[in-house]
Amino acid sequence: xxxxxxxxxxxxxxxxxxxxxxxxxxxxxxxxxxxxxxxxxxxxxxxxxxxxxxxxxxxxxxxxxxxxxxxxxxxxxxxxxxxxxxxxxxxxxxxxxxxxxxxxxxxxxxxxxxxxxxxxxxxxxxxxxxxxxxxxxxxxxxxxxxxxxxxxxxxxxxxxxxxxxxxxxxxxxxxxxxxxxxxxxxxxxxxxxxxxxxxxxxxxxxxxxxxxxxxxxxxxxxxxxxxxxxxxxxxxxxxxxxxxxxxxxxxxxxxxxxxxxxxxxxxxxxxxxxxxxxxxxxxxxxxxxxxxxxxxxxxxxxxxxxxxxxxxxxxxxxxxxxxxxxxxxxxxxxxxxxxxxxxxxxxxxxxxxxxxxxxxxxxxxxxxxxxxxxxxxxxxxxxxxxxxxxxxxxxxxxxxxxxxxxxxxxxxxxxxxxx
Ligand code: HEM
Numbered sequence: 362x363x364x365x366x367x368x369x370x371x372x373x374x375x376x377x378x379x380x381x382x383x384x385x386x387x388x389x390x391x392x393x394x395x396x397x398x399x400x401x402x403x404x405x406x407x408x409x410x411x412x413x414x415x416x417x418x419x420x421x422x423x424x425x426x427x428x429x430x431x432x433x434x435x436x437x438x439x440x441x442x443x444x445x446x447x448x449x450x451x452x453x454x455x456x457x458x459x460x461x462x463x464x465x466x467x468x469x470x471x472x473x474x475x476x477x478x479x480x481x482x483x484x485x486x487x488x489x490x491x492x493x494x495x496x497x498x499x500x501x502x503x504x505x506x507x508x509x510x511x512x513x514x515x516x517x518x519x520x521x522x523x524x525x526x527x528x529x530x531x532x533x534x535x536x537x538x539x540x541x542x543x544x545x546x547x548x549x550x551x552x553x554x555x556x557x558x559x560x561x562x563x564x565x566x567x568x569x570x571x572x573x574x575x576x577x578x579x580x581x582x583x584x585x586x587x588x589x590x591x592x593x594x595x596x597x598x599x600x601x602x603x604x605x606x607x608x609x610x611x612x613x614x615x616x617x618x619x620x621x622x623x624x625x626x627x628x629x630x631x632x633x634x635x636x637x638x639x640x641x642x643x644x645x646x647x648x649x650x651x652x653x654x655x656x657x658x659x660x661x662x663x664x665x666x667x668x669x670x671x672x673x674x675x676x677x678x679x680x681x682x683x684x685x686x687x688x689x690x691x692x693x694x695x696x697x698x699x700x701x702x703x704x705x706x707x708x709x710x711x712x713x714x715x716x717x718x719x720x721x722x723x724x725x726x727x728x729x730x731x732x733x734x735x736x737x738x739x740x741x742x743x744x745x746x747x748x749x750x751x752x753x754x755x756x757x758x759x760x761x762x763x764x765x766x767x768x769x770x771x772x773x774x775x776x777x778x779x780x
Contacts, residue, residue: 386666386771387708390696393417398680404689413670413689414679419703419720421680422692425671427725432671432690434727435470439672439687463610467618467669467727474726477611480596480603484532484589487733493528494737500527501745509749513756516776520746521627522620525738529619533612534581534588539573546570547617552765574609589615615731623735625664625772627742630655632762632776633662633710634743635755640712645751648744654712655739656719660698661710663721664770668692694720750780 393400398418404411416422425432433439466477483489504523508514526540535543549566578594585591590612597603603611634641644650671690678684697720701707704714722729729735746753755762756777763774 386695387662387699390417390693390699391708393693394696394700397682399682399690411689413691414682414684415667416679416690416692417696417700418680419697419700422668422694422697422720423724424679425690425692426668426720426723426727429470429726431674431677433470433674434468434669434671436670436672438470438674463606465607465610465614466730467614471726476602477607478726478730480593481589481611481615482730484592485730485733490733490737493532493734494741496531497524497528497738497741498745500524501741502749505745505749513777513779516631516778517624517628517773518775520742521624521631521776524627524742525623525735526620528734528738529616532588532619533590533615534586535577535590535616539577542569542573543616546573547621550617551621551770570613571609574612578608578612618729619731619734621772622664622770623731623738625770626655626659626735626739628773628776629662629664629771630658630739630743631746631753631778632773633658635753635778636759637710640710644712644743645747648748650712651744651747652736652740653715655736655743656716657710657712657714658739659721660704660714660716660719663695663698663719664772665721665723666693666695666771667769668694668720668723668727669769692720692723694723753778753780755779 393415394417396417398416398421400415400417401412402415404413416425464473466474469477501520501524504520508519514520522544523540526544527537530537530540530543546566546569550563550570577590581588581591581594585594593603593608593611597605597608634644640654644654668691671692673684673686673688673690676683676686679690684690698704699707704716722732722735756779762776765772765774
């Protein structure tokens, strides 16, 4: 490895995933791609320093995400006699499981993955999602009704955040009065966890989130409703399909994965549109472009920086680079989606671009379960906003817009706008 390549890798590891070095991540990703499709980067997790591989280009990232024979999400699959699904975070034994600490579909291979995902996949089909559209539309309108006459809002606080959390909590049957707690815990967990970083308060929030989930399950056992959690409880009670720990992990995964990323897509997407007035004008002139614009916004600056860690199941190679069994590999989704070998003018936002594939939702068996839901939410959110507030513009200087970095995604802390 030459010196330049090592420096770029250090930069990436030391700040790009938590914003500490203040660099433009896309400039660093471009440098990383120049250096090669796979780079060795120093990482520190739980006080242990080691090297992890970052996969920077589209084809190689796709290969890692899809080749389940060579790469696993389940580190414990490397150890014989393990029960599987171990997370990289250490579990506080006295806390109820969350998907961060327990076994969820995100951290297991087949056949457990198929079993767990199969239990909820019917609730996330594109067809079922379409049936939720009127509810999502009603929510979007009522959120904008509250701010319309004032002529300004914080688009994150008033629109991008409440929309997805209301939708997923509705599906799960989580009462509205609990949303503020959910927001506190999941925000604190997401922001307190960076690549290789775990702030001390995270454990407390994880415990609170886990205990809340256990209480919720307890209440719904005695008074089941017409919601996804009640359906999952019935499956757990049937016996061999879902254990109690898996039930808790599933609920926290759906709550957590179901709102933060989508709100980031809506808020960051709006900022990207405001940054590109010609593209925004095209979209306002023809709102039927919104679904394809959403795909381009996902490609151009989707919420997830990286997919979860993969581990090599055997000594292997990626793009000619030898990889040893057990080594950790991160597909860098945002970099793969800007790969100039895959997309023409990859660093440009082009809302009319025809995209056959991007990696914003990952790929392979762990490809985002909630993608159809996120797509409907984003479609409704952008269409409604641009129809009702065609004069949308930033209310602060562009350089004052603050980013917020979380576990594996990047969003906006706030987005003050006028309309
Ligand atoms: C724009 C919004 C979203 C983005 C960018 C996104 C991104 C992703 C990505 C990249 C993965 C794969 C992670 C990996 O392979 O390591 C994933 C998985 C997942 N997502 Fe999403 N997600 C979004 C919205 C949602 C929503 C609304 C839900 C609803 C519950 C959801 C639930 C899940 C679940 C359950 C998984 C794990 C799937 C599995 O392991 O089989 N996501 N998501």
